[in-house]
Amino acid sequence: MWRNSERPVQVLPSNALLSLEDVVPPSGVVAVARLDGAAMVDVDGVFEQFSDALRFPSYFGWNWPALSECLSDLHWLPARRYLIIIENAPCILRENVDGRAVLFSILAEVGRRWANSYEPDDYGMGPLLHATLLCDEQDAESLEQEIASAHTASTANRSAIRKPTSRSPS
Template identity: 40%
Template sequence: MDGADMADADGVFEQFWEKLKFPDYFGWNWPALLDCLRDLHWLPADHYMIIVRRSGLLLSSVADERAIFLRTMMRAAEDWVSPQHRRPGGASVPFNVVLFCDDSEVDGLRRELREVGGQ
């Protein structure tokens, strides 16, 4: 995904809907995004990786929603390591999010992630 296409929440929802082939019942809001990311039954895999390039542009027109996006990604990743998603034999299903950004944006992104993660 490209952060330039995700400058607002609608762009985020559209990218996830399109790239992860969300079902028609997707509600186009943050709770619905989290619900779909916690499910993904229509896209079975041994692991999931969300890659956002140019993440400095992600939600650039509504900066307060960046925290919601980051929290949503963290919650989805936490859910995928829970027992309900374990494969036979007890293996968890990795769910990773990679945010590519310019070198000048790394410190700010780290700060945002710490704030959202409560660390």
């Protein structure tokens, strides 16, 4: 999970056996936040879980841009790397497909930002923020597909933002 080739959001069956090398980062202080997807059935539950587990500052705005901003910063929680573990992941915003896609997209985008750190000491260190979604084995494949879809959408949105638009003269 800490290799450069790894995606910043990963789905694992709760009963998965992992090697120590896969779980423990190479070095440094790691902040671990455990969230419960069963408490994230609505958007407020999502914000509450992230805010409590990562000790968001009082100015956290309880909306998607604020979540992205706080996950991109985390200066109030000093660590070399961040691991977010979400148990009961299939329960996350189960009735809110759009909100779920937004959350997964934010996690993928923020993880990419952390992985592309411009700090010289962090170059080549792999993902500095990693989210692991835990689920039953039968739910893993569909969650992986959702994450991949959110990752693709996030990449497409980023490309669209950077692409210059051509305007014809009026």
